[in-house]
Amino acid sequence: xxxxxxxxxxxxxxxxxxxxxxxxxxxxxxxxxxxxxxxxxxxxxxxxxxxxxxxxxxxxxxxxxxxxxxxxxxxxxxxxxxxxxxxxxxxxxxxxxxxxxxxxxxxxxxxxxxxxxxxxxxxxxxxxxxxxxxxxxxxxxxxxxxxxxxxxxxxxxxxxxxxxxxxxxxxxxxxxxxxxxxxxxxxxxxxxxxxxxxxxxxxxxxxxxxxxxxxxxxxxxxxxxxxxxxxxxxxx
Amino acid sequence: xxxxxxxxxxxxxxxxxxxxxxxxxxxxxxxxxxxxxxxxxxxxxxxxxxxxxxxxxxxxxxxxxxxxxxxxxxxxxxxxxxxxxxxxxxxxxxxxxxxxxxxxxxxxxxxxxxxxxxxxxxxxxxxxxxxxxxxxxxxxxxxxxxxxxxxxxxxxxxxxxxxxxxxxxxxxxxxxxxxxxxxxxxxxxxxxxxxxxxxxxxxxxxxxxxxxxxxxxxxxxxxxxxxxxxxxxxxxxxxxxxxxxxxxxxxxxxxxxxxxxxxxxxxxxxxxxxxxxxxxxxxxxxxxx
Ligand SMILES: Nc1ncnc2c1ncn2[C@@H]1O[C@H](COP(=O)(O)OP(=O)(O)O)[C@@H](O)[C@H]1O
Ligand SMILES: [Mg+2]
Numbered sequence: 001x002x003x004x005x006x007x008x009x010x011x012x013x014x015x016x017x018x019x020x021x022x023x024x025x026x027x028x029x030x031x032x033x034x035x036x037x038x039x040x041x042x043x044x045x046x047x048x049x050x051x052x053x054x055x056x057x058x059x060x061x062x063x064x065x066x067x068x069x070x071x072x073x074x075x076x077x078x079x080x081x082x083x084x085x086x087x088x089x090x091x092x093x094x095x096x097x098x099x100x101x102x103x104x105x106x107x108x109x110x111x112x113x114x115x116x117x118x119x120x121x122x123x124x125x126x127x128x129x130x131x132x133x134x135x136x137x138x139x140x141x142x143x144x145x146x147x148x149x150x151x152x153x154x155x156x157x158x159x160x161x162x163x164x165x166x167x168x169x170x171x172x173x174x175x176x177x178x179x180x181x182x183x184x185x186x187x188x189x190x191x192x193x194x195x196x197x198x199x200x201x202x203x204x205x206x207x208x209x210x211x212x213x214x215x216x217x218x219x220x221x222x223x224x225x226x227x228x229x230x231x232x233x234x235x236x
Numbered sequence: 237x238x239x240x241x242x243x244x245x246x247x248x249x250x251x252x253x254x255x256x257x258x259x260x261x262x263x264x265x266x267x268x269x270x271x272x273x274x275x276x277x278x279x280x281x282x283x284x285x286x287x288x289x290x291x292x293x294x295x296x297x298x299x300x301x302x303x304x305x306x307x308x309x310x311x312x313x314x315x316x317x318x319x320x321x322x323x324x325x326x327x328x329x330x331x332x333x334x335x336x337x338x339x340x341x342x343x344x345x346x347x348x349x350x351x352x353x354x355x356x357x358x359x360x361x362x363x364x365x366x367x368x369x370x371x372x373x374x375x376x377x378x379x380x381x382x383x384x385x386x387x388x389x390x391x392x393x394x395x396x397x398x399x400x401x402x403x404x405x406x407x408x409x410x411x412x413x414x415x416x417x418x419x420x421x422x423x424x425x426x427x428x429x430x431x432x433x434x435x436x437x438x439x440x441x442x443x444x445x446x447x448x449x450x451x452x453x454x455x456x457x458x459x460x461x462x463x464x465x466x467x468x469x470x471x472x473x474x475x476x477x478x479x480x481x482x483x484x485x486x487x488x489x490x491x492x493x494x495x496x497x498x499x500x501x502x503x504x505x506x507x508x509x510x511x512x513x514x515x516x517x518x519x520x521x522x523x524x525x
Contacts, residue, residue, distance in 0.1 A: 050419040069421035075413070084281060086412055087468035094409040098420040104402045130467035150420045 002027045003066050003154060003185055004049060009058035011044045017056060018044050024204055024212035028064060028153075031177075031186045033196035033216075036206035042189045043076055045206060046158050049187065066154065069098040072147030074140075076158035076189070088134070088142050089127040092118060095149025110149075117145045121175065137168035144175070155179065157188040161195075173199060245493065252492055260381050261498075265484050267393040268445045269454060269502075272438050273480030274400050276459035277473050278431060281411050286337065287325045287432075289452045290344035291439045294321040296448040297351035299371050303360045311388055314440050322436035326428060373447040373499050385444065392437050399434060403427065408469050445484075446499030457506035458483065464510075464517035483509050 002025040010020030019041030026032050034042050047053040048060055050073055062068075072095070096110045106114075118124040121141045126134065131142060140160060147155055160176065161169040177199050180186045190196050196203060196216070203219040205211045213219035252258045279288055298317040302310035321343070328339045356364055400407070409417045410427045418424045442451045458480035462472045487502030494501075 047419075052415060052419055067421070071420060073416055073419040075415055075419075083463055084412065085463055085467050085469055085472045086408075087470075090408065090469050091412065094405065094412065094417075095420070097406055097409050097417070098422050100405075104405065106405070128468075133467070146416070156419075 003030075003062065003064050004187075005059075005061045005063060006049075007059045007061075009045075009048065009055045009060055011041060011048045011053060012056050013044075015056075019206055019208075020057075021209065022058070022204075022206075022212075024202075026185060026187060026202075028185055029180075029183060030202055031180045031200045032188070032202045032204060033200035034187065034189045034204045034206055035191070035193055035196050038191075040206045040208075042206050043158055046156055046187070046189060050156060070151055070153045072149075072151035072155045074143050074147045074155070074157040074160050076162065084132060086131045087127070088118075088123060088129050088131060089114070091131055091142055092123075092127075092145045092149060095146035098150055114145075114149060117148050121145050121148075137164050137172075140164060140172065144172075148179070151184070154185040154187070157186065159189050159191065161190070161192065169195075248493060249489070257381065258492070260383075260386050262485070262488060264381055264386055264389045265445055265488050265498075265502075266481050267389055268438070268442050269458075269480040269484030270477055271393050271396045272442050272451075272454045273458035273476045274396070274473065275431070275435055275438055276455040276457075276480075277462070277469075277476055278407055278411050279435065280456050280459045280463070282431075284326075284435070285452065285456050286340060287322065288435060288439060288455050290325055290340045291318055291322055291436060292443065292448040292451040293344035293351075294318055294347045295440055295443055295451075296371055297347035297354075299443070299448070300351035300355040303367065303371075304354060304358045306360060309384060309388075311385075311440065314443075315437065318436040318440050319433050322432040322439075323429060326432040371443075371447060372449045373497060381444070389441055389444070392441055396434055396437065399430065403430070404473075407431070412469075446502055450499045450503050453503040453506060454480070454484075457503070457510055461506075461510045461513035464513040465520070479509055479513075480506075 004026040006022045006024050009022040010017050011022075012018045012020075022045065024032075034045065036042055044053065048055050050071065051060075051068060093106055093110070093114050096106060096114070100106075115124065118127060121144060123138060123141050123145060126138060126142070131139065134142065144157075144160065147157075155176075157176065161172050164172060173195055176186060176188065180199075188196075188200070197220070200216055203213045203216050205213065205219070211222070213222065279285055295314055295318045298314040299310060302313040305313075307313055325340050325343070352368065355368060359367075361367060406417075406422065406427055409422060410424050414424050438455070439451050442454050446454050458476040459472070461479055462476035466472045466475050483505045484502050487505040488498060490496065490505070491498045491501040
């Protein structure tokens with residue numbers, strides 16, 4: 001059984017279909033990249049996978065005992081209000097809340113784990129800083145740390161490198177790759193087809209007629225892949 | 237001369253504090269200020285300030301109806317009506333299809349009109365003008381609290397504080413990033429609804445203290461002041477609660493000594509504190525330019 005399975009899913013807003021005919025599954029340990037043009041419905045699909053939006057038709061199933069409280073999520077540009085007072089530690093720790101049930105406060109173990117995760121992402125020195133005073137790359141790391149606190153199994157990342165400079169971008173990709181090697185299943189939306197080809201094991205190309213490629217080699221063989229990966233319109 | 241005046245003030249205050257109704261007023265005032273500011277932080281950050289304002293008008297209408305029908309305790313009508321209104325407003329505010337802001341403005345102005353019309357047409361006492369003024373600005377009502385008013389206020393405050401402490405972290409998560417909270421399996425709508433109920437309770441309680449037109453000030457000023465200086469959620473919540481209690485106490489003292497209306501005095505003290513905190517934020521470079 002796979003962790004996540006989509007059967008003929010279509011998603012949309014107020015009766016208008018944005019993306020349809022999605023058929024794919026994600027197994028434990030996979031690194032799935034969702035690629036496609038702007039506005040093709042990638043984020044919408046991810047909201048469906050997360051249960052934030054109900055699909056218009058079709059079925060999205062979780063398997064292998066994956067529970068909703070075991071999923072980590074890095075949203076596309078979290079629009080945090082300009083003056084929101086929140087320290088890095090407060091935000092990172094909030095990732096644990098989904099697994100705490102009715103327990104109101106964090107325990108020692110969680111505090112220790114948050115510290116470990118922050119060190120791993122090299123943001124431990126920022127723990128007391130205010131979130132909105134950080135740079136874009138630092139903010140992304142904070143949100144990734146929060147996502148990691150929320151899961152040991154599966155991470156959904158919506159354009160995790162958007163707006164980051166090349167150095168920080170490749171650091172971010174390396175980080176995600178190492179997480180995948182540790183056994184966390186990754187589903188990542190990306191504009192960057194080169195990165196997708198470098199890191200992913202599976203590729204989902206989303207457009208008005210979505211196609212799922214079981215491996216990136218299969219994608220490269222296809223017409224779409226040739227055009228997108230090597231053509232001039234390629235990586236946007 | 238100076239010393240003489242000071243001892244004079246102290247003597248006056250001592251005399252006042254021998255009176256039961258003054259003690260009651262202070263207990264209630266401090267509790268309300270404390271609860272209002274706790275929730276104020278979330279209200280401001282969730283962009284719910286307008287709901288607080290709208291609710292106070294609904295509560296005014298409910299108060300008018302309660303006065304006309306001469307219930308044994310006005311709270312019995314006002315509280316449920318305001319809670320229902322809070323939940324409805326929260327839902328309209330989140331609905332993308334209709335213009336939530338305008339809908340809430342309509343409800344709030346509409347209730348004001350209906351309330352005023354009713355109380356004029358079926359006057360509960362001979363002095364409608366004073367009644368209305370009291371409901372709107374809370375002038376003397378804080379000093380005429382009955383024992384049951386105080387009891388209701390104490391119980392409600394305890395409920396609010398327990399809820400807040402117990403759900404503090406979840407309230408933070410839902411306030412900071414509701415989508416993430418929902419995506420990872422936190423039942424955000426439960427917390428939103430609970431917040432709406434609590435906000436309604438606080439608005440109704442605070443109406444006793446400052447009147448319905450000034451309620452919002454009590455809720456949002458301490459939070460806004462604290463946000464000028466502090467940069468993490470916990471410090472902001474603690475600072476705003478302390479500040480609110482200090483301002484309410486100072487306001488009530490000034491009001492007793494100078495015979496000014498309680499509600500507006502407290503709000504003016506809150507405003508002064510906001511000014512001070514803005515300057516402090518600016519000087520320490522923490523405030524926004
Ligand atoms: N909240 C919304 N209401 C209505 N339409 C939306 C909403 N969000 C996105 N859309 C539309 O759905 C389409 C897909 O959007 P999105 O999933 O964000 O694309 P992508 O992430 O692939 O760039 C776009 O045409 C967009 O205009
Ligand atoms: Mg997107």
